[in-house]
Amino acid sequence: MANSLQTSSSTTTARLSLRSPSSDSGLDSGLRSVSFPLKSLKFLTRQVVIKQQNKSRRRTELVVKAMEVDISLSPRVNSVKPSKTVAITDQATALVQAGVPVIRLAAGEPDFDTPAPIAEAGKNAIREGYTRYTPNAGTVEIRQAICNKLKEENGISYTPDQILVSNGAKQSIVQAVMAVCSPGDEVIIPAPFWVSYPEMARLADAKPVILPTHISENFLLDPKVLESKLTEKSRLLILCSPSNPTGSVYPKRLLEEIAQVVAKHPRLLVLSDEIYEHIIYAPATHTSFASLPGMWERTLTVNGFSKAFAMTGWRLGYLAGPKHFVSACGKIQSQFTSGASSIAQKAGVAALGLGYAGGEAVSIMVKAFRERRDFLVKSFGELEGVKISEPKGAFYLFIDFSSYYGTEAEGFGKIENSESLCRYLLDEGQVALVPGDAFGDDSCIRISYAASLTTLQAAVERIKKALILLRRAVPV
Amino acid sequence: MANSLRICSSSSTTTARLNLRAPSSLALSDSPGSDSGLGSISFPLKSLKFSTRQVLKPPHRTTKLVVKATEVDISLSPKVNSIKPSKTVAIADQATALVQAGVPVIRLATGEPDFDTPAPIVEAGKNAICEGYTRYTPNAGTLEIRQAICHKLKEENGILYTPDQILVSNGAKQSCVQAVMAVCSPGDEVIIPAPFYVSYPEMARMADAKPVILPTKISENFLLDPKALESKLTENSRLLILCSPCNPTGSVYPKRLLEEISQIVAKHPRLLVLTDEIYEHIIYAPATHTSFASLPGMWERTLTVNGFSKTFAMTGWRLGYLAGPKHFVSACGKIQSQFTSGASSISQKAGVAALGLGYAGGEAVSIMVKAFRERRDFLVKSFGELEGVKISEPEGAFYLFIDFSSYYGTEVEGFGKIENSESLCRYLLDKGCTSPGRCIRG
Numbered sequence: 001m002a003n004s005l006q007t008s009s010s011t012t013t014a015r016l017s018l019r020s021p022s023s024d025s026g027l028d029s030g031l032r033s034v035s036f037p038l039k040s041l042k043f044l045t046r047q048v049v050i051k052q053q054n055k056s057r058r059r060t061e062l063v064v065k066a067m068e069v070d071i072s073l074s075p076r077v078n079s080v081k082p083s084k085t086v087a088i089t090d091q092a093t094a095l096v097q098a099g100v101p102v103i104r105l106a107a108g109e110p111d112f113d114t115p116a117p118i119a120e121a122g123k124n125a126i127r128e129g130y131t132r133y134t135p136n137a138g139t140v141e142i143r144q145a146i147c148n149k150l151k152e153e154n155g156i157s158y159t160p161d162q163i164l165v166s167n168g169a170k171q172s173i174v175q176a177v178m179a180v181c182s183p184g185d186e187v188i189i190p191a192p193f194w195v196s197y198p199e200m201a202r203l204a205d206a207k208p209v210i211l212p213t214h215i216s217e218n219f220l221l222d223p224k225v226l227e228s229k230l231t232e233k234s235r236l237l238i239l240c241s242p243s244n245p246t247g248s249v250y251p252k253r254l255l256e257e258i259a260q261v262v263a264k265h266p267r268l269l270v271l272s273d274e275i276y277e278h279i280i281y282a283p284a285t286h287t288s289f290a291s292l293p294g295m296w297e298r299t300l301t302v303n304g305f306s307k308a309f310a311m312t313g314w315r316l317g318y319l320a321g322p323k324h325f326v327s328a329c330g331k332i333q334s335q336f337t338s339g340a341s342s343i344a345q346k347a348g349v350a351a352l353g354l355g356y357a358g359g360e361a362v363s364i365m366v367k368a369f370r371e372r373r374d375f376l377v378k379s380f381g382e383l384e385g386v387k388i389s390e391p392k393g394a395f396y397l398f399i400d401f402s403s404y405y406g407t408e409a410e411g412f413g414k415i416e417n418s419e420s421l422c423r424y425l426l427d428e429g430q431v432a433l434v435p436g437d438a439f440g441d442d443s444c445i446r447i448s449y450a451a452s453l454t455t456l457q458a459a460v461e462r463i464k465k466a467l468i469l470l471r472r473a474v475p476v
Numbered sequence: 477m478a479n480s481l482r483i484c485s486s487s488s489t490t491t492a493r494l495n496l497r498a499p500s501s502l503a504l505s506d507s508p509g510s511d512s513g514l515g516s517i518s519f520p521l522k523s524l525k526f527s528t529r530q531v532l533k534p535p536h537r538t539t540k541l542v543v544k545a546t547e548v549d550i551s552l553s554p555k556v557n558s559i560k561p562s563k564t565v566a567i568a569d570q571a572t573a574l575v576q577a578g579v580p581v582i583r584l585a586t587g588e589p590d591f592d593t594p595a596p597i598v599e600a601g602k603n604a605i606c607e608g609y610t611r612y613t614p615n616a617g618t619l620e621i622r623q624a625i626c627h628k629l630k631e632e633n634g635i636l637y638t639p640d641q642i643l644v645s646n647g648a649k650q651s652c653v654q655a656v657m658a659v660c661s662p663g664d665e666v667i668i669p670a671p672f673y674v675s676y677p678e679m680a681r682m683a684d685a686k687p688v689i690l691p692t693k694i695s696e697n698f699l700l701d702p703k704a705l706e707s708k709l710t711e712n713s714r715l716l717i718l719c720s721p722c723n724p725t726g727s728v729y730p731k732r733l734l735e736e737i738s739q740i741v742a743k744h745p746r747l748l749v750l751t752d753e754i755y756e757h758i759i760y761a762p763a764t765h766t767s768f769a770s771l772p773g774m775w776e777r778t779l780t781v782n783g784f785s786k787t788f789a790m791t792g793w794r795l796g797y798l799a800g801p802k803h804f805v806s807a808c809g810k811i812q813s814q815f816t817s818g819a820s821s822i823s824q825k826a827g828v829a830a831l832g833l834g835y836a837g838g839e840a841v842s843i844m845v846k847a848f849r850e851r852r853d854f855l856v857k858s859f860g861e862l863e864g865v866k867i868s869e870p871e872g873a874f875y876l877f878i879d880f881s882s883y884y885g886t887e888v889e890g891f892g893k894i895e896n897s898e899s900l901c902r903y904l905l906d907k908g909c910t911s912p913g914r915c916i917r918g
Contacts, residue, residue, distance in 0.1 A: 069777045070746045073807045074661045074683060083615070083813040090614045097619075113608040122822070123602045129592040131792040135569045136562070140576070167646045167794065171816045182553045199814045204553060267549045298548045313610040313821030315646065315794070328552045334562040335678045337650045341820055342792030343601070 080199050084438035092432035103451070103459045106432040108244060109312040110395065111450045112368075114347070115361035118309060121350030125343045134339040137330050138165025138318070142345045145352040146318055150303075153357060154274075154288040156296065158320045164330050165348075167340045169275045169304035169317030171333075174200040176271055176300045176319055177236065179328040181206035185235035190221040191440030192398060194244045194273070198440075206235065210440055215400055218389045219246040223257040230261070236269050237262065239289060242276040245439045245446040246398040247373075247391020249284040259292045269298045275317070276394040278308040278357050281370050284392035290320075297322055305344075307394075308358055309351045310365065314344040369395050372449040372456055379460045383467065395450045398436065402443035407470040415470060418442050429466035431459050559678045571905075581905065587723060588791040589874065591847075593826075594840035597788060600829030604822045613818040616809050617644025617797070621824045624831040625797055629782075632836060633753075633767040635775065637799045643809050644827075646819050648754045648783035648796030650812075653679040655750055655779045655798055656715060658807040660685035664714035669700040671877060673723045673752070685714065694879055697868045698725040702736040709740070715748050716741065718768060721755040725877040726852075726870020728763040738771045748777045748804075754796070755873040757787040757836050760849050763871035769799075776801055784823075786873075787837055788830045789844065793823040848874050 046061045085108060092104045113119070125131070137143065143160035150156050166172045177200045181187060187201035190211045198208035211229055213219045226237070239258075241250040250258075262268050272289040280286055290299035304317030319329055339345075354361050376397050377390050385403030407415050412428065415421050418435035422445060425431050436444035449456060531538045568586045575581055592598075604610070616622065622639035629635050645651045652675070660666060662684035668676045669690045677687035690708055692698045705716070718737075720729040729737075741747050751768040759765055769778035783796030798808055818824075833840050855876050856869050864882030880900060887893050891907065894900050 068745045069748070071801070071803050072661070073658055073804075076683075077658045077807045077811055080810060080814060082810045083817070086615045086813045086817060089612070093614060107612065109612050114605070114610045119605050119610075122605050126593075126598050126601050126605075131593045131598075131790065133568070133586065133588050133791045135572060136565050167816050167819075170814075174815050179552055179556045182551075196814050203811075203814060204555075266547045269548070311610065312612045315816070315820045322550070324550050325552075328556045331559060331561045332556055332682075334565045335559060335649075335675050335682065336653050337646050337794070337816065338562070338565060340646075341794045341823065343822065344820065 076203065076205070079202050083199070084195050085434055088432065088434055088438075092426075095432075100430065102426065102430050102432050103455060103462065104432045105448045105451060105456075105459055106434050106446075107448055107450065108307075108396075109450060110307060110310040110365060111452065112310040112365050114310050114314070115351075115354070117354060117361070118311065118347045118351045122314070122343050122347040125346035130342050130346055132342060134342050134345055136334045136339050137161075137326075138163065138339060139342075139345050139349075142349050142352075145349050146320065149352050150288075150301070150320055153277075154286075154301075155291045156288055156301065156320070159323075162320060162323050162326050164319045164326050164333065165340050165345065166317050166319070166333060167315040167337055168306065169273070169302050170196060171337070172302045172304070172317045172319040172329075173197075173238075173271065173273060174203060175329040175332045175336075176302065176321075176325070177201060177206070178204045178332055179325060180269055180300075181235050184233060186231060186233045188226065188229065188234055188237040189440075190219075190239070192219060192243075192245050192436065192444065193238070193440050194240055195438050197238050201236075207233075209234070212441075215387055215389050215398075215444070219243065219248045219398070220250060220254060221258065223254070223261050226258060227261045230265055230268065232267065234265060234268050236271055238271045238273065240273040240276075241286070242280055242284075242391075242393025244276065244394055245396045245434070245436070245444075246389065247394045247396050248389065249280060249286065249392040252285070252287040255287050255289055256292055259289070259295050262298070263294055269300065270295065271300045271302065274301060274303045275307050277303060278362055279366055279369055279395060280393040281366075281373065281391075286393070300325060305348050305351055308362055309354075311344075311347065311351065314341070314347055316340055316344045316348050369449065372451075372453055373397070375453060375456060376447065376449055376460070379464075383464065395448060397447040397449060398439075398441075398444045399447065400444050404467065404470055409470055418445050421445060424470075425463060425466055428469065429462035431462050431466075555682065555684075559681050562678070563674050567901075587786075587875075589786060589789040589844060589848075591789040591844050593789050593793070594830075594833070596833060596840070597790065597826045597829045601793070601822050601826040604825035609821050609825055611821060613821045613824055615813045615818050616640075616805075617642065617818060618821075618824050618828075621828050621831075624828050625799065628831050629767075629780070629799055632756075633765075633780075634770045635767055635780065635799070638802075641799060641802050641805050643798045643805050643812065644819050644824065645796050645798070645812060646794040646816055647785065648752070648781050649675060650816070651781045651783070651796045651798040651808075652676075652717075652750065652752060653682060654808040654811045654815075655781065655800075655804070656680060656685070657683045657811055658804060659748055659779075660714050663712060665710060665712045667705065667708065667713055667716040669698075669718070671698060671722075671724050672717070673719055676717050680715075686712075688713070694866050694868050694877075698722065698727045698877070699729060699733060700737065702733070702740055705737060706740050709744055709747065711746065713744060713747050715750055717750045717752065719752040719755075720765070721759055721763075721870075721872025723755065723873055724875045725868065726873045726875050727868065728759060728765065728871040731764070731766040734766055734768055735771060738768070738774050741777065742773050748779065749774065750779045750781065753780060753782045754786050756782060757841055758845055758848055758874060759872040760845075760852065760870075765872070779804060784827050784830055787841055788833075790823075790826065790830065793820070793826055795819055795823045795827050852876070 048059050048061050050057045050059055089107045092102050092106055095102045140160055142165055143163040146163050147158050147160055150158055181204040183205040185206040186209045187206050188209050189197045190213055201208040209229060211225055213221055262270060270289055277286050288301060290296050290301050300319060300321040302319055305311040319326060377388060380386050380388055380399055387400035391397060401421055404415055404421060405417060409424055412424050415424055418437050422433050422435045425433060434446040436442055564587060571581050571583045571585055619639060621644055622642040625642050626637050626639055629637055656679045660683040664685040665688045666680035666685050667688050667690060669692055680687040688708060690704055692700055741749060749768055756765050769775050769780050779798060779800040781798055784790040798805060852870060856867060859865050859867055859878055866879035870876060883894055884896060888903060891903050894903055
């Protein structure tokens with residue numbers, strides 16, 4: 001058998017199988033093999049002079065050196081989990097590109113095109129050569145427009161130097177967490193939560209403290225529970241309203257109760273993620289936490305353009321807050337990404353010029369979302385064993401399917417949790433959803449209704465068919 | 477004197493001072509009836525709560541004013557305190573503000589081409605918007621652009637990657653900092669030859685690593701001496717950052733020198749190399765660009781960063797990338813998935829068009845490079861005529877890094893002393909002079 005070298009691509013391991021030639025020792029030492037972890041091989045030849053009895057021979061030896069490179073990663077990156085929603089969305093996209101007709105209800109983005117006036121402004125920016133670096137914090141123009149919006153729509157006053165524009169609200173949030181949290185600080189996160197919040201805490205070497213909520217209470221944080229969990233290490237409370245993944249909206253009265261608890265703790269700041277602000281269904285209304293008495297100084301308000309204006313691909317979001325904090329975030333940003341896209345910022349100014357709450361362009365989208373919400377709440381409400389909290393904002397349904405856990409599906413296996421149920425629905429029903437455990441609540445599954453009513457109707461049919469099979473698999 | 481409340485805010489603190497005159501009817505002191513005079517309290521924050529309280533002390537009822545300063549802890553994380561803001565970004569923003577205020581400053585501070593993005597790229601961007609290509613892309617970038625990048629790296633740089641070994645970000649700055657954060661553990665050393673791009677040491681600090689600065693000499697064209705590198709390596713050395721063509725010096729590392737450096741790197745299993753090749757195509761013959769990852773044995777340990785901003789005048793589009801072994805690139809992708817997600821869908825379409833312009837950006841880029849070369853020649857000649865000025869002729873990028881230190885120690889009437897590069901720059905900005913020889917009396 002010849003010498004052979006095998007490398008496999010799944011791990012970076014190489015296996016070198018060597019047959020030692022009989023002239024070495026006279027004995028057939030058979031096949032020896034060596035495994036080494038890396039692809040870096042150095043092949044050298046070496047001339048060796050061998051003295052045997054009275055003769056000397058010269059032989060060429062093949063020397064294989066496995067160059068070791070230390071491929072270890074930083075503890076920080078090892079401690080952080082990748083975004084599950086990003087991963088599932090990318091996975092479903094890959095399936096579709098491979099020709100599998102998956103109905104994708106996993107993504108967190110509107111299925112509408114960016115409204116025309118905004119798209120025009122973007123194209124004009126490109127046409128006019130507005131393609132250079134902007135100031136790190138964003139152009140004065142967009143920061144002024146944001147101050148105006150926050151005053152008119154949210155009742156909170158900021159000056160342009162208290163605004164930081166970033167490549168999406170995700171960046172606004174993670175920079176805020178990194179700026180205010182020191183190692184060992186606690187970040188209070190009500191569950192179900194947006195997948196990234198705990199990982200952002202870890203990126204800042206802080207500890208995520210998860211506070212569970214109940215579907216029977218519309219997944220809203222109980223102020224007494226909050227109070228019971230606060231310690232002197234509590235540094236940041238993250239609120240998201242309207243909420244991803246639940247669609248819950250915090251009523252003003254509840255936010256006021258929470259504010260009273262917060263006020264008693266000097267170390268506790270609040271990050272208020274308001275990205276879904278305008279995707280809201282009357283009679284629910286949105287209240288900005290920073291507008292509550294005494295809360296302006298300790299609130300970091302995050303908002304953006306992606307969801308309200310269907311601008312997810314443009315990458316534009318912002319932070320508003322006391323200058324001290326916003327400058328610190330700006331410092332991080334100056335060494336991470338610098339300013340956001342000049343083109344997107346021009347488009348953003350146009351978006352804010354569409355009128356109160358985005359004007360008609362946005363209200364058309366919200367009307368469509370509401371229709372779809374109503375359809376899904378009704379359809380899933382007809383299913384047995386399913387619990388729903390009717391969402392008042394955003395475009396997600398967070399449904400409790402846990403009564404299906406413990407069932408089996410022929411040819412698939414056991415349904416034990418939200419992950420296996422989602423895998424089953426993808427395999428059997430070809431519908432991509434997100435398991436609730438990614439959001440800190442394994443009893444539920446998140447369904448995005450940023451898809452046409454026709455698509456949703458088809459999805460509901462497929463899901464119902466797949467779930468019925470489960471019922472039948474339960475032994476009598 | 478009436479009660480008064482004054483708020484003073486400087487850039488570092490916000491203090492409020494409340495001066496209270498205690499009227500004789502308010503029981504503010506321990507001994508009733510005495511005039512407690514003016515009491516004043518300072519407190520560090522803007523958060524004040526005013527309430528009144530009724531105090532019943534027969535036969536009087538008095539109203540007490542209670543002022544509560546609710547303290548909010550505004551301290552920042554040690555990490556953000558340890559990093560400095562980008563000086564070039566700050567100076568550029570400052571100069572922009574001056575121009576917007578009407579001051580006709582000639583801005584030669586920014587690190588960006590003064591050309592518009594070439595037409596075919598612009599068209600692709602506009603088409604993307606027209607066609608509704610405005611959604612989230614995969615975190616690592618679209619398959620299309622990653623394939624185009626693999627093709628470019630093979631054809632132009634002689635390095636082989638597959639699309640899962642490419643990570644597209646919102647600019648090469650992000651590609652660099654994520655790479656540093658992924659591979660450096662606390663206490664690791666990041667070797668940075670000086671002069672360096674301002675952000676490298678701060679990126680090291682973001683990763684809790686220690687920047688180790690290696691000086692170079694203008695007489696050696698600011699190129700790293702392999703012996704100096706070898707003498708500074710320790711078991712904590714984790715990452716060597718090379719930038720060629722270099723910002724701020726314009727130096728280009730010849731292939732032979734990179735080979736010498738790679739031989740040293742090869743002896744250190746812990747040492748990886750981040751090679752910042754963003755200025756690759758802004759290069760002046762006979763200098764040529766060599767990608768470090770193409771050197772024997774170096775592919776496994778090299779993180780290649782490149783992008784679109786400089787070559788294609790796309791600074792405002794925010795698009796850069798990392799290419800490297802999958803293990804490292806995935807780790808960077810993990811950070812990115814929690815920091816920014818994918819880059820702009822519109823910019824990625826434009827990026828594909830940029831890579832389709834032909835070898836080294838084709839004619840569109842060669843026109844810009846020709847213009848840069850002309851300007852370089854002019855400046856090198858002009859400054860070469862000045863007394864006491866040392867120059868290393870740049871072979872790439874669009875910066876001149878001139879030694880003006882012979883002017884330090886001079887004084888200017890109405891300005892003050894020129895002590896260092898900062899005061900010299902401030903002088904040049906204030907006085908608007910473009911020929912220091914005429915303005916400075918020494």
